[in-house]
Amino acid sequence: MNGAGEPVNRTILKEYQDDIENMDTNEDRAFWKKEESFPRLGIRPPAGRSLWHICIVLSVSAILLFALIITVAVNNVKVDRKFTALEKTVANLSVSVTSVHSKIQMGKETGENIHLEINMLKDSLKIAEQQLVTLNRELKRMDALATLTTEISQMKCTLEKIRRNVTGAGCCPVNWQFYGSSCFFFSEDGMSWDSARDYCSSKSSSLVILKDEEKWNWVAQRTMPRYYWIGLTDERTGQWEWVDGTPYFMNRRQWKPGQPDDWTQHGLGGGEDCAHLHNDGKLNDDHCTRGYRFVCESSVMAQPAA
Numbered sequence: 001m002n003g004a005g006e007p008v009n010r011t012i013l014k015e016y017q018d019d020i021e022n023m024d025t026n027e028d029r030a031f032w033k034k035e036e037s038f039p040r041l042g043i044r045p046p047a048g049r050s051l052w053h054i055c056i057v058l059s060v061s062a063i064l065l066f067a068l069i070i071t072v073a074v075n076n077v078k079v080d081r082k083f084t085a086l087e088k089t090v091a092n093l094s095v096s097v098t099s100v101h102s103k104i105q106m107g108k109e110t111g112e113n114i115h116l117e118i119n120m121l122k123d124s125l126k127i128a129e130q131q132l133v134t135l136n137r138e139l140k141r142m143d144a145l146a147t148l149t150t151e152i153s154q155m156k157c158t159l160e161k162i163r164r165n166v167t168g169a170g171c172c173p174v175n176w177q178f179y180g181s182s183c184f185f186f187s188e189d190g191m192s193w194d195s196a197r198d199y200c201s202s203k204s205s206s207l208v209i210l211k212d213e214e215k216w217n218w219v220a221q222r223t224m225p226r227y228y229w230i231g232l233t234d235e236r237t238g239q240w241e242w243v244d245g246t247p248y249f250m251n252r253r254q255w256k257p258g259q260p261d262d263w264t265q266h267g268l269g270g271g272e273d274c275a276h277l278h279n280d281g282k283l284n285d286d287h288c289t290r291g292y293r294f295v296c297e298s299s300v301m302a303q304p305a306a
Helices: 002-036 047-164 193-202 213-223
Strands: 177-179 182-186 228-233 274-277 283-286 293-299
Touching: 177 213, 182 213, 193 228, 193 293, 213 274, 213 293
Parallel strands: 228 293
Antiparallel strands: 177 182, 182 293, 228 274, 274 283
């Protein structure tokens, strides 16, 4: 059985090998025909893929160019801002330089003015020195005049003694008036009550004290119709008293009607603590700072200063 079947198997195997050889030959021919249809110098890339690569490259280039433009624009803006700031700085420096220049000019002008003032002061000093020399001469003349005045006063005193037929009594100085045993000075200038008191004291006298009617009438005749301070006040104790500390005994007939009233509506502060002779010779209280004339009194023996 094996001997009969072996030729059949060989026949089938032979046919199979022939079929395979024929098939390989046909495929090889078909492959080489396909290869011959392409150019032999090189392989050409597909057209769709190449266009896509070009688009990508152009897009990236456009983006980079746009970014570059933006960068340049931003840098230009920054440069413009810096340039503007620099221009402002230069303008401010220019103003500062102009201001400094103006100050320098003003300083020069001030220096020139100071120089002129110094020269003027020098001239004024020379004039003052000349005036001082002249004043010294005038003082010497005044000393001589004072000496002459004293001599005249002594001569007047001698004549007064002869007229009154008295001896041993003193005399009143020039511009003082004699009455009783006292000398009286009637001022021409106004002062406050305190200043008048101090002035009389500097002349070895005091503000007049009127304790008797005859003396009162004699003084009042020489003060009317003006106001004159006298030595009467209630400022120290609240009670009216004379400047020598002796009390004043109230006599309403000696005062203006309704006085003293210690009026406070004058706007000078406080009340009215000093007495003066009114235009009719009657007493009135008033603020002590009023600038009234005044009467000084001194004993003849005290020899008040002229």
